[in-house]
Amino acid sequence: MASADEARIRVVAAESSYGSMVQTIGGEHVEVTSLLDSPDVNPHEFKGSPRIGRQLQNADLVVMNGAGFDGWMGPLLEGTSQEGRTVVKASEAGSAMIMADNNWHLFYSPRIMLATASHVTQALSQQDPTHERDYRHGLVQFRKELLPVYDQVQQLIAKYPNLTVTATVPVYNYMIQLLGYQNLYHDVQFASMRNSQPSARQVSEFIQGLKQHKVRLLIYNRQVHNRLTKNEVQSAREAGVPVVGVSAIPLHGDNYAQWQIRQLKAIEKALDKAQKPS
Numbered sequence: 144m145a146s147a148d149e150a151r152i153r154v155v156a157a158e159s160s161y162g163s164m165v166q167t168i169g170g171e172h173v174e175v176t177s178l179l180d181s182p183d184v185n186p187h188e189f190k191g192s193p194r195i196g197r198q199l200q201n202a203d204l205v206v207m208n209g210a211g212f213d214g215w216m217g218p219l220l221e222g223t224s225q226e227g228r229t230v231v232k233a234s235e236a237g238s239a240m241i242m243a244d245n246n247w248h249l250f251y252s253p254r255i256m257l258a259t260a261s262h263v264t265q266a267l268s269q270q271d272p273t274h275e276r277d278y279r280h281g282l283v284q285f286r287k288e289l290l291p292v293y294d295q296v297q298q299l300i301a302k303y304p305n306l307t308v309t310a311t312v313p314v315y316n317y318m319i320q321l322l323g324y325q326n327l328y329h330d331v332q333f334a335s336m337r338n339s340q341p342s343a344r345q346v347s348e349f350i351q352g353l354k355q356h357k358v359r360l361l362i363y364n365r366q367v368h369n370r371l372t373k374n375e376v377q378s379a380r381e382a383g384v385p386v387v388g389v390s391a392i393p394l395h396g397d398n399y400a401q402w403q404i405r406q407l408k409a410i411e412k413a414l415d416k417a418q419k420p421s
Contacts (some may be wrong), residue, residue, distance in 0.1 A: 147274045149172075151173055152169065152203045152267060153176075153202050154173050154179065154202065154206065154393070155204075156207070157178050157179060157205075157207035157265040158392060159177035159181075160239060160250040160256075160393055160399050160402070161206040162175045162176070162177030163177075163402075165206055165289075167281055167399075168263055168278055170262060171280055172239065173267070174218050178230040179416070180393075181394075182393070184366070184392065186213065186247070189215060195219060196222060196223055198220070199220060199223045200225055202228055203228060203270055204231065207230070208234065209245065210232075210234035211245075212248065212249070212391075218235065219382040227269065229269070231262045231263050233259040234247075236255070236261070237249060240254050240286065242317065244329065244333070251315055252318075257285070260282055260285050265291065288398065288400040292400050295403075296407065297346060298411070299407055302414075304326070305325075306324045307324065308327070309352065311364060311371075311372045311376070312332050312333075312363075312364045312367055313329065314330045314364045316332075318407075325379065328345070328348065331345050331348075331349045334374065346371065353375070354378060356383075356384065359384065360384065360385050360410065360416055361386045362389055362410075363375065363376050363388050364391065365390045383419045385413035385414055386413065387406070388409075389406050
């Protein structure tokens, strides 16, 4: 056990998906603050504050997504300075695994998360060499936590292989890719993510695809509330297409693996329900 007066490494994670991972690796040697830690908050509407500036000012390690998802972090980091502060970005740790469309929802890739965890372990070990063995053990523990996620993915693939799916926004696309599912209507997804209006033709094709059952599953982001998303979800439900909500931020208190498994199970449950005769 760490002594009561032992200084812990102060870590600020932009999102709780990374905060959870850092806590698993660092254990009692870290003090983790996650800036975004509730799915009730829209990450793209989040703004910095003097309090967050002070937290970053005092941080020894900052862990963030990068790739544009938490772009608000850039100015905050530039406006604060801390000698010896290390910044770990998932976009750099997992750069070789980023989708060709530069999808910034990197936390839905367990592979990118593990690569980021390795960088975090290295950063903690450099700042606190005395406990390097503990951090290495924490990395092993995080890797073990990911195994049930892969098990759930394999179960879903075995039960429902080769599905054609779509989404209101591309938040879940890394996991859809891992499942090996064909993902349609990217143009509408990315337009909605960027708060731009897709063309009437694109929207019509999307809605007709739901009504004609060209897709067997619709994923929507619980944190996005607009007329287009509501229309897409309603059209899917009226057509009998299973609809599953996901979020860009875990439920408060969830660790990363719990979050992923819960949503994968929700997809399986929705597909099971759709298979039952009405």
